[in-house]
Amino acid sequence: MWEQIRANQTRSVVLTAGMGILLLLLGYFLGLYFFGSGIGGLIIALIVWGLMSLVAYFQGDNILLAVSRARKISRDDHPQLYNVVEEMKIASGLEKMPDIYIIDDPALNAFATGRNPDKAAVTITSGLLAKLNRDELQGVIGHEISHIKNRDVLLMAMCAVMLGTIVILAWYATRILFFSGMAGGRRSSRSGGGQAQIIILAIGILLMILAPIAAQLIYFAISRKREYLADASSALYTRYPEGLASALEKLAASTTQLKSANQATAPMYTVNPFRKEGKPASNLTSTHPPILERIRILRAMSGASLSDYDQAYRQARGGVGIAPASALALDGAAGGAALRAPSPETKPVEELPQKVERARETSDLMWRLSDYKTIYCTCGTKLRVSPNFKGTSVKCPHCGRTNSV
Amino acid sequence: MVAVYIIGGIIVILIIIFIATYNGLIGLRNQLRNAWAQIDVQLKRRHDLIPNLIETVRGYMKYERKTLEAVTKARNLAQSLASGDVGARSKAEGELSGALARLLAVAENYPDLKANQNFLALQEELTSTENKISFSRQYYNDSVLRLNNKVQMFPSNVVASMTGFKLGEFFEVTIAEEREAPKVDLT
Numbered sequence: 001m002w003e004q005i006r007a008n009q010t011r012s013v014v015l016t017a018g019m020g021i022l023l024l025l026l027g028y029f030l031g032l033y034f035f036g037s038g039i040g041g042l043i044i045a046l047i048v049w050g051l052m053s054l055v056a057y058f059q060g061d062n063i064l065l066a067v068s069r070a071r072k073i074s075r076d077d078h079p080q081l082y083n084v085v086e087e088m089k090i091a092s093g094l095e096k097m098p099d100i101y102i103i104d105d106p107a108l109n110a111f112a113t114g115r116n117p118d119k120a121a122v123t124i125t126s127g128l129l130a131k132l133n134r135d136e137l138q139g140v141i142g143h144e145i146s147h148i149k150n151r152d153v154l155l156m157a158m159c160a161v162m163l164g165t166i167v168i169l170a171w172y173a174t175r176i177l178f179f180s181g182m183a184g185g186r187r188s189s190r191s192g193g194g195q196a197q198i199i200i201l202a203i204g205i206l207l208m209i210l211a212p213i214a215a216q217l218i219y220f221a222i223s224r225k226r227e228y229l230a231d232a233s234s235a236l237y238t239r240y241p242e243g244l245a246s247a248l249e250k251l252a253a254s255t256t257q258l259k260s261a262n263q264a265t266a267p268m269y270t271v272n273p274f275r276k277e278g279k280p281a282s283n284l285t286s287t288h289p290p291i292l293e294r295i296r297i298l299r300a301m302s303g304a305s306l307s308d309y310d311q312a313y314r315q316a317r318g319g320v321g322i323a324p325a326s327a328l329a330l331d332g333a334a335g336g337a338a339l340r341a342p343s344p345e346t347k348p349v350e351e352l353p354q355k356v357e358r359a360r361e362t363s364d365l366m367w368r369l370s371d372y373k374t375i376y377c378t379c380g381t382k383l384r385v386s387p388n389f390k391g392t393s394v395k396c397p398h399c400g401r402t403n404s405v
Numbered sequence: 406m407v408a409v410y411i412i413g414g415i416i417v418i419l420i421i422i423f424i425a426t427y428n429g430l431i432g433l434r435n436q437l438r439n440a441w442a443q444i445d446v447q448l449k450r451r452h453d454l455i456p457n458l459i460e461t462v463r464g465y466m467k468y469e470r471k472t473l474e475a476v477t478k479a480r481n482l483a484q485s486l487a488s489g490d491v492g493a494r495s496k497a498e499g500e501l502s503g504a505l506a507r508l509l510a511v512a513e514n515y516p517d518l519k520a521n522q523n524f525l526a527l528q529e530e531l532t533s534t535e536n537k538i539s540f541s542r543q544y545y546n547d548s549v550l551r552l553n554n555k556v557q558m559f560p561s562n563v564v565a566s567m568t569g570f571k572l573g574e575f576f577e578v579t580i581a582e583e584r585e586a587p588k589v590d591l592t
Contacts, residue, residue, distance in 0.1 A: 083532075
């Protein structure tokens with residue numbers, strides 16, 4: 001496991017370094033063009049990047065959680081969710097229990113945050129919570145916990161910042177170039193080094209156009225690898241790949257868009273939150289591997305070990321697998337990663353009452369989190385009382401009895 | 406002079422490698438102990454939950470005395486062996502798992518019981534504790550494997566034998582019993 005994390009880190013570091021070089025090149029040539037000094041541009045690029053990185057490092061998770069309007073829950077709010085997270089914490093050997101947040105949104109998604117395993121949190125939408133059975137929930141949480149365990153969260157946040165910096169620099173440079181071009185071309189009137197000037201301009205424009213695209217591609221490459229690895233780890237932790245597979249199936253079939261996601265936060269989610277409204281997630285690639293392929297790989301696994309995933313992955317995609325041979329050899333020696341049976345709660349075909357019960361539980365939770373009081377009238381009606389309600393009693397609209405608040 | 410430097414350098418490097426390997430072994434051993442403690446916590450938790458469960462269920466399941474008694478008996482046996490040797494203990498805990506699974510399977514036949522909030526909460530806790538036991542065992546065994554590999558493989562085995570590291574013991578639960586689907590006993 002460790003070796004494999006390390007090998008993955010090496011690969012990610014190489015890709016990240018590639019992105020860094022791209023950023024420096026862009027800064028250098030823009031500087032050279034606009035101020036006639038490459039170093040100046042380099043420094044500006046580094047300052048912008050440094051500031052954004054600091055903010056992302058220290059406040060990134062708080063900002064992300066605040067922007068997505070996520071609310072922290074405790075064990076009593078939803079014992080099952082808490083238990084499942086704790087189970088995955090134990091299975092992954094994480095030392096500290098991550099915080100748990102819920103987003104009140106019918107869209108189906110989940111993500112992990114936190115710059116290190118001690119400051120980690122998992123977040124899930126109420127829609128997903130209502131939709132998944134215990135095994136599926138375990139698969140999804142296992143996926144998120146392995147993002148924490150493999151330290152993907154910090155890496156992806158840092159990559160997102162670098163990508164953001166490149167995009168911002170290129171964007172501003174394009175505007176400035178465009179407007180100064182309209183204003184008569186300050187640069188072209190400058191004497192000396194005409195040929196060099198043109199070359200620099202050409203390289204600058206080329207970089208402005210290509211850098212954001214290249215950075216995006218690198219970013220996607222990193223995040224896709226990480227998604228596969230998280231799927232593999234989830235299967236290993238739960239010993240039940242079918243759980244995640246069937247959860248992904250539900251995600252793929254869903255067509256609701258998450259309201260509170262944006263470009264930079266997209267790779268944090270289990271499935272891409274940016275598919276078009278009404279369009280299923282299955283045919284969208286970008287930051288996430290095609291969801292149907294992920295399901296296919298998980299279903300093709302003959303055991304729950306990483307080498308089983310690797311084998312299924314190679315069958316589905318051809319070429320090299322996800323983990324280095326040394327890690328797989330060690331993992332194969334464990335030999336104990338046999339698949340487990342589904343938990344007794346999981347029925348082959350879910351009955352309606354079960355679904356209704358889960359949806360009700362989740363909506364109760366959301367009401368409670370918004371400080372609404374619930375009163376059970378003797379006629380069986382549930383009354384929700386807003387926190388703004390000042391009165392001392394409320395009349396049941398169903399049977400007319402008066403209930404005290 | 407040069408030879409002295411080279412030899413000195415090699416010795417320093419060897420010492421650094423020794424320290425790093427030793428610390429790695431200590432880290433693995435601590436991880437192992439931690440994982441073991443985690444199993445312990447979960448097994449205790451299960452023992453604590455059972456009296457509560459029996460109390461809740463008793464009123465509904467008047468005709469299941471045998472099943473209930475089996476659970477209580479298995480629990481008491483497991484608790485008395487809690488500080489005993491690993492083999493006997495894992496056998497007793499395995500039997501308790503089986504008895505519990507039977508009880509929960511029988512509970513399916515009692516709609517009133519299944520509507521009881523208290524029972525549902527207990528059922529969730531038990532399911533989860535059961536999972537946590539197997540997950541912590543899974544992690545413990547992975548840790549044992551990792552430590553044993555280090556203790557046996559070259560070059561870390563040199564350091565391990567010099568500093569007296571022992572092989573870890575796998576926590577084998579009587580798997581045959583666990584895998585067996587719970588038989589529903591309707592007598």
